[in-house]
Amino acid sequence: MAVTSRPKATRALALSPLESFVLVLLLLLGAMVAVGPALAPDTVYTSDILNALQPPSAEHWLGTDDQGRDVFWRVVVGARATLLSALLVVTLYSMIGVAVATIAAAGPRWLDETLMRITDLGMALPGMIVALGLAAALGASLQSAIIAMSLTGWPITARILRAVIRQTSEAQFVSGAQVLGVSKWRLMTRHVLPNSLDVLIVKWAGDVSTTVLVLAGLSFIGVGAQPPSAEWGAMIAAGRSYVATAWWTVVAPGVAVAVTSIAFGLLGDIIQVRNDPSLREV
Amino acid sequence: MAVRSILRFLLMRLGQTLLTLLGLASLVFLMIKLLPGDEAQMAVGAEASPEQIEAARQRLGLDAPVIVQYLLFLSRLVKGDLGVSTSTFQPVLNDLVAVFPSTLELVSFAMLVNLAVAVPSAIVAANKRGGAFDGSSRFMAVILGGLPVFWLALMLQYLLGTVWRLLPISGHNAYGMAAPVTTGAATLDALLALDWAALGDALRHIALPAVALAALFSTQIFRALRASLLGVLTSDFMMAVRAKGATARRVLLRHAVPNSVTATLALAGTQFGAMVGSSVLIESVFARKGVGAYMFNAVAQKDSFAVLGSVIFIGAVVCIANLIVDLLQLVVDPRVRAAQLGN
Numbered sequence: 001m002a003v004t005s006r007p008k009a010t011r012a013l014a015l016s017p018l019e020s021f022v023l024v025l026l027l028l029l030g031a032m033v034a035v036g037p038a039l040a041p042d043t044v045y046t047s048d049i050l051n052a053l054q055p056p057s058a059e060h061w062l063g064t065d066d067q068g069r070d071v072f073w074r075v076v077v078g079a080r081a082t083l084l085s086a087l088l089v090v091t092l093y094s095m096i097g098v099a100v101a102t103i104a105a106a107g108p109r110w111l112d113e114t115l116m117r118i119t120d121l122g123m124a125l126p127g128m129i130v131a132l133g134l135a136a137a138l139g140a141s142l143q144s145a146i147i148a149m150s151l152t153g154w155p156i157t158a159r160i161l162r163a164v165i166r167q168t169s170e171a172q173f174v175s176g177a178q179v180l181g182v183s184k185w186r187l188m189t190r191h192v193l194p195n196s197l198d199v200l201i202v203k204w205a206g207d208v209s210t211t212v213l214v215l216a217g218l219s220f221i222g223v224g225a226q227p228p229s230a231e232w233g234a235m236i237a238a239g240r241s242y243v244a245t246a247w248w249t250v251v252a253p254g255v256a257v258a259v260t261s262i263a264f265g266l267l268g269d270i271i272q273v274r275n276d277p278s279l280r281e282v
Numbered sequence: 283m284a285v286r287s288i289l290r291f292l293l294m295r296l297g298q299t300l301l302t303l304l305g306l307a308s309l310v311f312l313m314i315k316l317l318p319g320d321e322a323q324m325a326v327g328a329e330a331s332p333e334q335i336e337a338a339r340q341r342l343g344l345d346a347p348v349i350v351q352y353l354l355f356l357s358r359l360v361k362g363d364l365g366v367s368t369s370t371f372q373p374v375l376n377d378l379v380a381v382f383p384s385t386l387e388l389v390s391f392a393m394l395v396n397l398a399v400a401v402p403s404a405i406v407a408a409n410k411r412g413g414a415f416d417g418s419s420r421f422m423a424v425i426l427g428g429l430p431v432f433w434l435a436l437m438l439q440y441l442l443g444t445v446w447r448l449l450p451i452s453g454h455n456a457y458g459m460a461a462p463v464t465t466g467a468a469t470l471d472a473l474l475a476l477d478w479a480a481l482g483d484a485l486r487h488i489a490l491p492a493v494a495l496a497a498l499f500s501t502q503i504f505r506a507l508r509a510s511l512l513g514v515l516t517s518d519f520m521m522a523v524r525a526k527g528a529t530a531r532r533v534l535l536r537h538a539v540p541n542s543v544t545a546t547l548a549l550a551g552t553q554f555g556a557m558v559g560s561s562v563l564i565e566s567v568f569a570r571k572g573v574g575a576y577m578f579n580a581v582a583q584k585d586s587f588a589v590l591g592s593v594i595f596i597g598a599v600v601c602i603a604n605l606i607v608d609l610l611q612l613v614v615d616p617r618v619r620a621a622q623l624g625n
Contacts, residue, residue: 117301118305120298120302121301121302121305121306124302124600124601124604125302125305125306125309125597125600125601126555126556126558126559126596126597126600128559128560128562129559129562129577129592129593129596129597129600130306130309130593130597132562132577132581132589132593133310133313133589133590133592133593134309134313134316136581136586136589136590137313137314137316137317137586137589137590138316139318140581209428213428213430213431216430216433217430217431217432217563220430220432220563221562221563221578221581222578222581222582223581233430236430236432236433236436240436240567243436243439243440243444244440244444247440250433250436250437250440251437254429254430254433254436254437257430257433258425258428258429258430258433259428261427261428261429261430262424262425262427262428265424265427265428266424
């Protein structure tokens with residue numbers, strides 16, 4: 001039967017239609033982040049009141065907003081604020097989560113208990129509301145929102161990773177290293193942790209997907225990115241009063257948020273299935 | 283089961299909730315200390331006289347060491363003192379309690395929509411795995427799960443309210459339609475007054491916000507219940523059920539669904555708290571009263587104590603909701619009972 005099946009490497013690289021679609025979306029987003037600001041006309045931040053709220057046309061593909069700025073180019077430029085912030089938030093809270101889980105696993109029992117109780121506490125509270133309060137206290141800005149979300153987002157990561165570390169610690173190669181006299185700390189950082197981080201690779205894309213939504217929400221409420229920033233949530237907030245007469249000011253940034261969130265959500269599903277083919281749906 | 287083990291569980295769970303609330307309070311105290319500027323000034327607003335600011339400084343004990351301030355803060359919280367709003371000039375707790383029934387009303391309707399859509403969809407989808415309905419509903423779940431809640435609210439409002447004029451876009455009642463206020467929840471007030479026209483009107487007003495709030499949560503219920511049903515349907519005991527000759531319908535509705543439904547209800551319970559939190563993204567879009575709209579306005583007015591008071595209030599509501607869910611689960615699900623009470 002091995003004769004008829006295709007070589008394994010090609011099969012692993014072959015992309016399903018869905019995977020290709022997600023890849024194209026992500027490349028598009030990547031291009032917007034990388035070269036969008038360089039390509040955009042320098043009028044994306046300057047008012048041109050005479051041209052305010054123009055409907056989509058050949059000149060302005062997605063119309064203009066209340067300040068007469070081109071909505072299409074603002075959405076392109078805004079990719080950087082939204083996407084890079086979300087990636088930064090997920091990176092920061094994942095690092096906190098890894099640190100907490102590692103210290104809990106390597107440290108004395110009382111420290112483990114204390115850290116896990118704090119983690120439970122963090123999971124019991126409504127994350128977005130606490131982040132909202134923290135961002136408001138720090139002074140409303142994109143930086144505040146990023147800090148607030150990083151400080152409130154880590155508990156789930158820490159909780160999951162702690163459980164995986166516990167499993168990995170029971171593996172034979174770990175007791176082998178232990179017998180060889182490897183110190184507890186070194187055992188944790190050099191052997192157990194690297195073999196436990198798989199779980200984060202599966203998790204991060206889905207995390208980005210939710211973070212994009214929450215970040216846009218915080219900007220919409222007014223504790224995140226501030227006008228005239230082209231951050232998508234802030235653009236929706238700014239266009240809100242004009243939705244009845246100029247729907248494009250709200251539709252365009254909203255679709256951008258949705259597409260980004262959906263693309264990363266699907267990427268998360270794909271990584272998960274590739275990591276564990278038993279999850280593959282018919 | 284022994285009364286003692288139940289009592290021990292109750293005490294432990296109650297202690298956990300109190301500890302979480304203490305943690306929440308400490309977090310908010312930290313946030314107050316993070317606020318830039320003079321705390322006394324912030325507590326009485328920008329237009330206060332120097333005497334008022336000095337009085338606030340005395341009242342809050344701001345000249346005392348931080349640890350004393352913290353204890354004073356906690357003792358004020360226990361008495362229900364969340365500070366005074368600098369935009370409504372009312373105690374924050376009074377403001378929040380006054381609008382909470384309206385939020386509870388919205389969240390209840392959203393939960394109804396959520397379960398009414400997600401549960402049947404998940405059952406039908408799991409019944410014919412890989413079928414057309416399964417595929418299309420999973421696709422819908424992916425799309426709905428990626429939409430920003432507040433944007434979906436704006437779009438529903440624009441399309442169904444402004445363009446097609448099917449439903450009212452804001453508020454709780456049409457002008458002159460409101461029943462006398464008894465509870466603060468428009469539908470309940472109308473029901474209590476037996477005013478059917480007012481009830482219909484209130485229902486029409488709550489339809490869009492409830493759907494907008496329910497969308498994201500229904501994708502979670504759909505995914506969880508579908509996955510759980512598929513798990514049960516492929517488990518060993520189902521083979522026995524099929525072997526004894528049960529029809530496919532009976533296999534699904536009599537055996538698979540009851541097995542999955544308690545976990546789904548538990549998820550719905552935790553969603554309840556999250557929905558109260560998400561009201562901050564919905565209520566203001568539809569110009570509804572509620573704790574979410576209150577918090578939204580407080581952010582816009584830079585009314586710091588009202589914002590942080592809302593954090594405590596919503597956090598407490600979530601903790602208490604989770605406590606109730608845990609206790610309900612204990613009653614409903616024998617497996618949870620066995621795990622928690624150890625028999």
